[in-house]
Amino acid sequence: MSTxxxxxxxxxxxxxxxxxxxxxxxxxxxDEVRLPKGHIEPGETSQDTALREVMEETGYNxxxxxxxxxxxxxxxxxxNRIVRRNEHYYLMHVCSSQQTxxxxxxxxxxxxxxxSWAEAQEYITFEAERExxxxxxxALELDKQ
Numbered sequence: 001m002s003t004x005x006x007x008x009x010x011x012x013x014x015x016x017x018x019x020x021x022x023x024x025x026x027x028x029x030x031d032e033v034r035l036p037k038g039h040i041e042p043g044e045t046s047q048d049t050a051l052r053e054v055m056e057e058t059g060y061n062x063x064x065x066x067x068x069x070x071x072x073x074x075x076x077x078x079x080n081r082i083v084r085r086n087e088h089y090y091l092m093h094v095c096s097s098q099q100t101x102x103x104x105x106x107x108x109x110x111x112x113x114x115x116s117w118a119e120a121q122e123y124i125t126f127e128a129e130r131e132x133x134x135x136x137x138x139a140l141e142l143d144k145q
Contacts, residue, residue, distance in 0.1 A: 002077075006084040010049035011037020012092040013069065013136035014058060019093065021114040022133065023058055024123060029109070032125040035132060036112075037087065046088035054092060058112045059099040066091040069135045074128045087128070091136045 013035060014023040025034045038053035040046060047065065055061045069089040076083050115123060117137055124130050 002080060002082050004082045004084060006086070008040040008046070008086045008088070009037050010040055010046040010053065010088045010090070011035055011132075012050045012054040012063075012065075012090045013132055014054055014060065014063070015066075015091070015093045015136070015140070016114065017093060017095075019140050020116065022117060022120040022136070023060075023112055024115050024120055025057060025110040025112055027110040033123045034110070034125060035089070035129045037089070047090065050088070050090045050092070055100070056103060057106055057110070059102045060094050060097075061100045062095040062098040063092050064095050066093055067139050069132060069139065072128065072131065087132075089132045089135070091139050 015021065016023075023036070025036055026032075027034060036054045036057040038049065038057070040049045044052070047068075051063060051065070054063060067090070069091055071086060071088045074085045074087055076085075117133070120133050121130060124133060
């Protein structure tokens with residue numbers, strides 16, 4: 001019988017000021033391209049976590065949330081366990097190119113890169129994260145109307 005693990009995570013779809021590029025995290029060791037996100041720590045809101053994780057994983061520290069993209073439940077198997085991850089994402093933009101040094105373990109795991117919306121849809125590894133990209137793009141398109 002498999003063990004089930006449930007946890008909560010939050011992250012962001014980070015765009016540049018012109019909203020023409022999206023920041024992706026390339027994880028060469030796992031052959032993955034992801035969006036920044038992480039575990040919600042005790043006492044944190046999903047918004048706090050999203051801002052913290054995007055800052056830690058990308059190095060960009062001058063961020064602003066544009067809108068809440070909502071939540072979704074992602075279920076997958078990992079190491080013979082069923083994982084139920086409740087994800088909450090926000091659309092964010094960088095207010096400046098100001099960056100801070102990333103943690104050494106983050107530097108070793110992945111590197112951030114900017115991509116066009118079309119490239120991001122093509123390169124992102126997981127369908128659940130492709131959905132976040134689509135929600136973010138729709139949110140930006142509605143803003144233009």
